[in-house]
């Protein structure tokens with residue numbers, strides 16, 4: 001049996017009875033987008049984050065675009081983002097018509113506050129902080145550095161991560177979530193959300209979500225169409241109940257990897273003090289990464305890489321490179337995402353561990 005780095009099907013098969021019931025319920029509701037399930041989901045998010053406002057949207061990328069648009073940035077504005085992130089973070093900035101400034105990361109894989117400090121200028125109008133792989137970024141330092149510049153937290157990979165028991169997503173001005181099928185809270189299709197404590201930004205983002213419509217369906221603002229559909233919202237309402245439990249299972253798997261592989265030349269995820277890593281991905285760093293990856297593949301284990309090509313090396317983003325990229329370059333050459341998901345069985349994980357051990361013995 002093949003073992004993948006992520007396996008959304010495993011979870012959906014387990015829940016298939018409930019999922020079918022959800023589908024039948026939604027069919028009979030006669031209201032298929034931004035309906036009662038969405039309202040319920042927004043209220044679940046508000047409770048989960050202990051935050052005032054939430055908006056269901058169509059994807060994590062849309063969440064970022066709507067967040068950026070709500071800030072009313074002028075054309076020559078700069079938005080600082082880290083180099084190690086999903087392409088989506090960069091695309092959202094470009095699509096918003098402003099200029100990304102891509103900077104290097106620190107040992108956690110997240111935006112380096114010291115570099116950020118040097119790169120902030122009068123043109124900097126927002127900073128997007130990504131908590132990569134579920135590992136919280138150095139948000140306290142970043143907040144000191146940015147002063148009054150708004151922070152957008154990209155929590156697409158870090159739903160449930162926290163710093164000093166405070167959830168990431170509650171440190172910035174606006175936070176963006178993704179429910180892409182492999183994420184810790186996963187839809188069976190696209191989905192995303194925006195959360196904030198700022199009432200005026202919330203009101204604005206709510207307008208932008210749907211054509212700029214006010215209550216009377218009159219467009220009072222240039223907007224998008226980014227609605228969360230009722231099937232996805234209902235699925236998320238079901239799955240959010242298991243999220244914390246599943247994040248603990250992910251942590252258990254991570255701890256077992258670290259314990260079992262500790263004597264090998266492997267660098268484990270570097271976390272900051274008093275943080276909870278939601279382990280969306282379990283990313284090790286290793287020399288000759290592709291050699292190990294190919295060996296594992298030959299044994300039917302399929303790890304992945306997040307990310308092989310950092311943003312500043314992609315043709316679309318090359319010209320926005322804003323700093324030396326020593327750390328991003330090194331990490332992108334060494335990183336490997338081992339299988340981690342709540343449904344990964346002990347015997348599957350043991351197979352992954354033993355195969356890695358065998359690789360080092362035969363090397």
Ligand SMILES: *Cc1c(COP(=O)(O)O)cnc(C)c1O
Pocket residue numbers: 059060061062085086088089130154156157177178179180190191192
């Ligand atoms: C997945 C992801 C996104 C985009 O989310 P989509 O729902 O796929 O649009 C944005 N940022 C990061 C860091 C992600 O991992």
